[in-house]
Amino acid sequence: MAPGDSIAEVHASVGEAFDVVLKPVSHPELAEIRIDENLFAIGRAEAPFDACAPEAVAQLSRRHARIFIEHGAVYIADLDSKNGTSVNGAEVRQKPALLHDGDTISFGSRLSYRVQFVPRPKQRASVARTVTVTLAPERDDLGLQPIDINQYPFLISKADDLFARHRAQYPHQVNYISRRHAHVFLKNDTPFVEDLGSTNGTFVNGKRLEAAAVPLENGDVVAFGGTHFVYRVSVRREPEGDSTLTQVKEPVAAPEDVDNDKTTFVGSAHSFLDIFCIDQPVAAEDEVNEEALAQAADARKEGERRRERSRFAMLFSALRIAFTGNERLTSRRGLAIGAALVAVLAAIALSLYFNGSSERRLKGLMASGEYEAAANLANDYLQRHPDDTRFAALDTEAVLKAKVPEWLAALKGNQYDRANAIIAEMNRLGANNTDVRPLVKELEWIGKLESFVVGRGGPDAPIRMYVDEDRIGEILRHWEDDASGHQRSLDRIASYVPAFATPYAEALSHLRRLQSDDSVYLAAIDRLKASIAKELSQDRAEALQGVLSEYADKYPRLGGLDRVRADLRNYLDLQTQMRGPSLAPLVAMMSKLKFETPPFQERYAQLSANRLPSQDVLSRYESVRDAWRSGQSVQAIDGLQKMPAGPWSDVIATELAHKKAVAAQFADVQKARGTKSYEDALLTFYGTLDPEQDAFYVKSVDPDVAAFRDKAIARAQDLLNRAQTQWTQYRANGAIGGTQRLEAGISDTFRTQARLLAGAQADAQGGMRIFRQVKADGAAKWQKMADEIDAEAQLQRRSLQELRMVLEPGLLKDKLALIGGAGSEERRTP
Numbered sequence: 001m002a003p004g005d006s007i008a009e010v011h012a013s014v015g016e017a018f019d020v021v022l023k024p025v026s027h028p029e030l031a032e033i034r035i036d037e038n039l040f041a042i043g044r045a046e047a048p049f050d051a052c053a054p055e056a057v058a059q060l061s062r063r064h065a066r067i068f069i070e071h072g073a074v075y076i077a078d079l080d081s082k083n084g085t086s087v088n089g090a091e092v093r094q095k096p097a098l099l100h101d102g103d104t105i106s107f108g109s110r111l112s113y114r115v116q117f118v119p120r121p122k123q124r125a126s127v128a129r130t131v132t133v134t135l136a137p138e139r140d141d142l143g144l145q146p147i148d149i150n151q152y153p154f155l156i157s158k159a160d161d162l163f164a165r166h167r168a169q170y171p172h173q174v175n176y177i178s179r180r181h182a183h184v185f186l187k188n189d190t191p192f193v194e195d196l197g198s199t200n201g202t203f204v205n206g207k208r209l210e211a212a213a214v215p216l217e218n219g220d221v222v223a224f225g226g227t228h229f230v231y232r233v234s235v236r237r238e239p240e241g242d243s244t245l246t247q248v249k250e251p252v253a254a255p256e257d258v259d260n261d262k263t264t265f266v267g268s269a270h271s272f273l274d275i276f277c278i279d280q281p282v283a284a285e286d287e288v289n290e291e292a293l294a295q296a297a298d299a300r301k302e303g304e305r306r307r308e309r310s311r312f313a314m315l316f317s318a319l320r321i322a323f324t325g326n327e328r329l330t331s332r333r334g335l336a337i338g339a340a341l342v343a344v345l346a347a348i349a350l351s352l353y354f355n356g357s358s359e360r361r362l363k364g365l366m367a368s369g370e371y372e373a374a375a376n377l378a379n380d381y382l383q384r385h386p387d388d389t390r391f392a393a394l395d396t397e398a399v400l401k402a403k404v405p406e407w408l409a410a411l412k413g414n415q416y417d418r419a420n421a422i423i424a425e426m427n428r429l430g431a432n433n434t435d436v437r438p439l440v441k442e443l444e445w446i447g448k449l450e451s452f453v454v455g456r457g458g459p460d461a462p463i464r465m466y467v468d469e470d471r472i473g474e475i476l477r478h479w480e481d482d483a484s485g486h487q488r489s490l491d492r493i494a495s496y497v498p499a500f501a502t503p504y505a506e507a508l509s510h511l512r513r514l515q516s517d518d519s520v521y522l523a524a525i526d527r528l529k530a531s532i533a534k535e536l537s538q539d540r541a542e543a544l545q546g547v548l549s550e551y552a553d554k555y556p557r558l559g560g561l562d563r564v565r566a567d568l569r570n571y572l573d574l575q576t577q578m579r580g581p582s583l584a585p586l587v588a589m590m591s592k593l594k595f596e597t598p599p600f601q602e603r604y605a606q607l608s609a610n611r612l613p614s615q616d617v618l619s620r621y622e623s624v625r626d627a628w629r630s631g632q633s634v635q636a637i638d639g640l641q642k643m644p645a646g647p648w649s650d651v652i653a654t655e656l657a658h659k660k661a662v663a664a665q666f667a668d669v670q671k672a673r674g675t676k677s678y679e680d681a682l683l684t685f686y687g688t689l690d691p692e693q694d695a696f697y698v699k700s701v702d703p704d705v706a707a708f709r710d711k712a713i714a715r716a717q718d719l720l721n722r723a724q725t726q727w728t729q730y731r732a733n734g735a736i737g738g739t740q741r742l743e744a745g746i747s748d749t750f751r752t753q754a755r756l757l758a759g760a761q762a763d764a765q766g767g768m769r770i771f772r773q774v775k776a777d778g779a780a781k782w783q784k785m786a787d788e789i790d791a792e793a794q795l796q797r798r799s800l801q802e803l804r805m806v807l808e809p810g811l812l813k814d815k816l817a818l819i820g821g822a823g824s825e826e827r828r829t830p
Helices: 171-175 272-277 283-287 290-323 331-369 369-385 388-414 415-430 437-455 469-481 483-496 496-538 543-556 563-581 584-592 598-610 615-631 633-643 649-672 676-686 695-707 711-735 748-773 779-803 811-820 822-828
Strands: 019-025 032-034 040-041 065-070 072-078 085-089 088-092 104-107 111-119 131-139 147-149 155-158 182-187 188-196 202-204 221-225 228-239 265-266
Touching: 065 272, 072 085, 072 088, 072 272, 072 496, 088 615, 131 188, 331 369, 331 388, 369 388, 369 415, 388 415, 388 437, 388 483, 388 496, 415 437, 437 469, 437 483, 437 496, 469 483, 469 496, 483 496, 496 543, 496 598, 543 563, 563 584, 563 598, 563 779, 584 615, 615 633, 615 695, 633 649, 649 676, 649 695, 649 811, 676 695, 676 711, 676 748, 695 711, 695 748, 711 748, 711 779, 748 779, 748 811, 779 811
Parallel strands: 147 265
Antiparallel strands: 019 032, 019 111, 040 065, 065 072, 085 088, 085 104, 104 111, 131 147, 131 228, 155 182, 182 188, 202 221, 221 228
């Protein structure tokens, strides 16, 4: 490639994992188009559009647009078509648009397609063939050299050194080649040449190319811009090798009539972004007469010299009049005037000398490699002379040469704080130079890009949901607001500091990968975020478990799902505690609950505002809990009675009833001590206690219960047998269904089933409590039944809660009470 060409794409290479499918939107009868090549032509005469009904493609130009794949990112470029190209309604003109999965592209106003990225089918592994195109000059007397092309695409441009080297000898002929004249590319191992709308045309075998690309064959004659740059084509293909054997690649022999010593080999490919994305200059610029420009420059210099002489003549005249007026000049007066003139001229000379001394010092420092000292000198000078463009250019060069190598070393060592400090120092050195500041901003952007890529584990690391998408969007927006301008600035930095070329190319490779991730993974993340927000807003969080599994399988590099899953588990547990019969587990959970991802944080804030206990309620409840655990039953019950009303009022009422019953039972048990009924009263009371919430009362009667251990175990067996009988009857009758939950009243069937379920749960919980508290064997065989009963009760409560927008509030409260509220408390009361 020529020295002036962009180095942005030299080292970037990312394998493709997707094909692009265009699904017809405006004309569903058209077949979908699958693009499995890196370049796809869109035009009235191109397949498959040439076979479409005329009315469908009426607004397509012959050369309308191109879709191309560059390092994993998909772009569409409009080729100055008559009716235009748009993406999601936004017009594509001077630069291409990056395509994303789900975008709608339109050609004119009548033909549109939906873009879809689909996995590329797995194909049999094979060894790719190398295709080499040699362009041998038709004439030997023009000094042209053969061109050997085996990297594609290859851009024909008068800015390329292959053609620009002949400008001194053949200026007009070089100018007949446009800056973006034509390009050679491969399609299915066949080389094609396509004219890019050049001023003077591309010819194959004497015929000027029109809209479509044509294949190149052995013996074809191709000409660019006229009759000077004319070449004969030779195409060579290496045979395919056995993919199971190690291949030793021999150099491909050039045609016999080509001198290898004089052949120019194209060592690296151009980029489709360079070919299709750079603004075209006006045609007149391609036909500038350089000789006329040189003459005009000489004339300007002569005029400046004449003006300088006239200024000195006017100065001399003014001085003479100032000293003598209009009198004749005498010898003595002439000597005086001469001395004055000498003094004035000496002062002028000294002024010019000292004014030029800064520039001489600056150039001297630059020549000796003291770039930082040169930058300081230039910055101070520009503070006094901000419009001096020569000093600004020298200052820019000095700043970059002084600091960019140091900055590159910091980046290479992953010392990003140090790199940022160097950027700040560069801004200080260029504080008075408007030319250098944009270049420093480009370096700052490169630093952010590299810091981000390294920080997340490399370009192929997972895209972390709720972490990476904003950073990726910021990086891409900076580049895409003026891709050509940014590229020119970075190329300029590389021209001052050659060591910057390789890191720059690597950064652009990382950028292309991020663009690919943006079109596939960031689009998927946006859809997943929308699904999460929708399900949370509709209280269907459990549906997200399947959604998260689907996205994890479909997008293997989608990271951050573990945090989402953890938040989902906490949220489902929170919902379960909100529907529970006691406020204690909910309060305990809220004291340590913390969500990590934004949608669950927002949803928790909404629940806290209208459905969860306020901080005042939590504080009051903690006081009640502490009082109850210390045996201060009167204080605890009084605290519950004074609790503010809210969505938790039913739970508070249930807990208040339980605490009143426990306090009353405990008093009755104490009264029965020493009587024959004490043992039964004690064991019945013991079965109603919660080991955590009623710890004070459990501890109070534990010694007596231990004395009656055998009877306590028998009591637990009785409770569990009774729970089994009720559970068996409940299942035989059939679980409570949706129709029964939706009834406008409470039917006998619902009442019977609800009481069976509530009774089975209360008895199973009581029996299991006794087993655990006396540490008796045999509890394991009952655990499965108890878990099944609890699961069914929770399911019925949750299903009823989801009908709160359908059922009348009082009816919903009564049904919930039958399933697990007051009903179970009554059964636990002796």
